[in-house]
Structures are given as C-alpha cells and as structure tokens.
Amino acid sequence: MNKISRVLVANRGEIAVRIIQACQSLGLETVAVVSNADRNSMAAHMADRSICIGPPSATESYLKIDTLVAAALGSGCDAIHPGYGFRAESPELADVARSHGVAFVGPQAETMRRMANKLQAREEAKELGIPLLPGSELMTNNDEAFEVANAIGWPLLIKAAAGGGGKGMKLVFAPEQLRDALSAAGTEALAAFGDGSLYLERFVPKAHHVEVQILGDSHGNVVHLGERDCSVQRRYQKLIEESPATILSPRLREELREAALVIGRNLSYESAGTVEFLVDPEAQKFYFLEVNARIQVEHPVTELVTGIDLVQAQLRIASGEPLWFSQEDVTFTGHAIECRINAEDPNNNFYPSPGRITKWNPPVGEGIRLDSHCFEGYVVPPFYDSMIGKLIVHDQDRTQTMDRLQRALDDFEVEGITTTMPFLNSLISNPDFQSGDISTSWLENLLKAGALN
C-alpha cells in the first residue's frame, strides 16, 4: 500500500463534494472529473483541479473506466474514490486502477465480485450460519419456478442475481402472476445489468430494512458502527434513513451486529461496507439480504451517532493505515435521521423537476447537517439522478430528532425547482412514522391509498 497524496474524485453531485471535503480535512489534493454538464459544479470549483472527461451522458463520461484511470494518471493522482453509484462497485475499475499503480478507495475487487452476485452472497451467508429468507437457487425455467414458488409460499419477490436499486425486482402475490412477472423481471434485469438471472425469495409484508455499517482495514480488523433503519422506501429506493433502529430488542441488535461482523471477517473486508438485513419485528427475527461494497448514500446518520467520519476512514484505510480504534471505542450518541431531497414533483408522479435554483436558503443550527452540491443559481441538469441534497439531523432521541428535522425542513427555502421537501415533511409527521409503526411496504401502501394528498 502506498501513501495517498492526490485523489481523483470519480463521481458528481453531493458525494463528490463530500469526498473533496474529506480529502481536504486529511490534507489530500483532489482532482474532480466532470462531464460537460458539470463544468461549473460545486465539486469542480472546490477541487484543486477539474478535468472535463466527456459529454453529459454518463456512459460517455462517469462510467468510462479507461478514461477515469487515464485522468488519474494524467493528473498525477495516486488514488480514485468512486463514491456511490456509477463505478462504485466495479471490480474492473479497481483492477485497471491498481494495475496502473493507482489505489482504489474501496473494497478489494474480489470482494466486489463475490458480493455482486446476490445468489453467491446468499450462499456464503448460509455457509456462515446467517439466517436467510426461504428462497431459491437460480431460476432456469418456468416449470421449476412454480414448484419452488409453491414451496417458498406466497407472496414472494422475484430478484435479479446481478441486482441492485430495485431493478428486476417484482412482488408476486399469486401463482397466476408468476409467469408474466418472471418475464418482466428478466427483461428488466437484462437491460439493467446485462444479466437476466433471477431467483425467488419469501416476501415479509411487515418487515423493516435494517443494515449494519462495517469498516475493515487491510490488516484483518473489522468493526461495526451500528445499524440504520431504512424502511421508508418507494420503488425499493430509500427516502428516509435513521440510526439506531428502534425496533430491535437488545439481544436482536447484538445478533444482527455480530452477523454483520461474521460476514465482514469472512470477506476480510476492507473499507466501508454495509450488510443489509430484513427484520421481522413481531417474530424478532432477521434475515440476510446482501452486502453493499461501497460507501452508501445514508452513511451520514452513522457518522452523526458515532462521530466517525466514514469517508476519511475509507481514505486512511486505502493508504494502508490500520484501524485506529477498536470495537469497544465505538460509542453511540443520540438519534439521527436523514431524508433525501429530490428535485421531483410528488403531485405529478414524482417526475423530475430539473432547472435553475433561484433561491437556496438552507437551515442552519445545532444538530443540522446538509450534504449538497447545490447553490443559488445552480442549474440541476436533467441527465442524472434527481437528488439535490440530504438533510441529516441529530438530537438526543428519536422524538426530538423528528421535531428538529421537521423544523429544518420548514426552514429550508428552495425556489425555481419543485422538491420533495413538503412530501418528506408529511411523511415525518405521519402518526405511523412518529410511532415507528412502519415497514418496507408502508410508503407504497400510503401512496396507493392516496393518503398523502
């Protein structure tokens, strides 16, 4: 491992800004790669240098592995931080970078390969004795699917083996829907991942999505930084995340964290990663879902309750530093909630609302953090995802945190584009969310019932 001194930021938006800030705190220089649409982005201005790598289309810019590595070499960078999305979990980027002597700020390529295939991840978890939802092997034909589906029980989820972000995922309630759903999921998975392989998994209607943050170094140390509850989802995309998860009994919390460590140690996990579980609060049981081998969008809630900067940690680990704290040193203070603010119109089917931000007046105060790349006058381009920022709030307990978050959302003035802020505020004030009586289906059900209008 080499010492890192200059980092290529291979991403855009808020995470590019976040990475640059972490680098600056560590005294590292930064080079931002930008598409033609992002030449005037906040990241481009903050970085020590910016390099335009291609046209707006991500496939011609942020996704081009050779271009990213050539930009790193041509600008004297000794590391690449991929952020999340784009090439964050690409073993190919890690391999090409490392073969040119450039460190990849993330897990080993081998770890990413093993965890990218969800069926292999399930198999590895099973061998480690981690509980899994009843599910199938790879589906090869429809007749077999019916047989396996009946054994698993209904409703069930069809999932893509190469999956992520909800693509290729279909909820099936009854046998007569299975054939069409399999075909639709296969087509979607093939389009999204170039791999149409599917498997089946039992669907738990009242489940919570709970994930454990892990951090490992190149010396074999793996610690956990507690868990996050990310059950508020729309189309399998998380909208609100919090830490700690309040539905876990102390025993279940310990078991969940330990299971994540077992998986992390088995992978000799390096860098920041997330082990995702489904929790059935009534039965107080948990089931392994998958491992996300990257820094996640929702990492700030963990940072606020632990006081540990995860992006700085990634950079230090990538330069070969052993973890500078032990599990016993990790303490948890208060409660944190993050909501993802999108330039979308909830009253018009969540259509994106790109355009110029004519007013940008974010809330400030104790316990309020905003991770964003936006500013007054910034034009939200139509080419990328619509997230314009993450508002993260920290306070002593869940009730106080919810209050503080609502006030922060009320105080946040944005004009020129339509945002999901009023919608998020209505979710947080909803009695179900206030009491914690939610599940991964909660928001979809509310939207179907038109209860938010």
Added chain:
Amino acid sequence: MSTQLYEVVAKGRVGSAATDCLDIDGVMKGKENVPIVNSEISKIMDAFGKSRFESIYLRVGDVEVNLKKTDPVSSSLADRTGFTPKNSLDSQHVKTVSIKSPLMGLIRLAPASNEPPFVEVGATVDPDKVVALVDVLGTLSEVTALYKGRITKILCEADQLVEFQQDLFEIEISD
C-alpha cells in the same frame, strides 16, 4: 478549506469583475504543484483578452504570467497578449476556429516519438487530415481537422492530458 490555489492580481476598469474572475477561475484549476501547461496559459490569455482588466499577474508554482493591455480599447490586443479572438472576421473575411479534442486523454502530436508531427504551424489541411491522436490507456483515437484550411497555432503540448473538447489547434478556414 483548501489552501490558496494560485495568485492573481488584476487591475483596471472592472465592468463585471465577478464574471471576469470566474472565467479565469474556471480555466485555472492548478494547485501549486499541479503543473500548468501552455494550453491553460492560452486559456488564461483568452479570458484576460475578453475581460476588461488592464493588467494581470498570475503565479502557479514556478510559472509566472504577466499580462498588460497598453491600450485597452485598441484592436491590436493580439500583438501584446498573443491572443487571437476566435470566430472573428478580419478585413479579408478569414474565419479562425479551433479543432477540439473529441476525448479526454494524452494528446499525441506525432505517430511515434521519433517521427515528425502530424502537422506544423502553416500546414494546409483537409477536413479528414489526422492532426493528432488521443491516447486513453493505450487506446489511440484519431483527431481529424474537420475543416479545410491552414493551421495557425498549436494550442496543446505533446503528451499532456487534454480535456474533452479542449482546443488543440487554431485553424484558418479557407473556402
């Protein structure tokens, strides 16, 4: 916060100072030990030429750039700054445009290090004439002139990293 990236002292009539500064800021993303290349200096000259500043001093690492307009309203700006306004028509209606890089990568101005360059200043070229190669991790892509005309300036330095759509050559178009 990052340390100071570079030093700029600009003096003169300031019409839209913020925009002028921003232009130079947009060009200059070099920290002290990120080397500044000739093409970046020409961009700075470009920005200075368009600005209403009368003089500018710029330092990046070892490189110092000192520019002065002796007569800010004169049309002979190019003589003093080396800057030729693009897309401008002179008395003979000759149009000057730039050949831009189609990709980000290392610019190769010759087919190989021991061979003569594809073009030199003064060369007349056809639209499909290869004027450079862009090297992305060993994969070479051709840059063609796209215009029929005469190369008047080389705006990039051999084997340096060029950005997507960076100006590489100046070409005087002939009809």
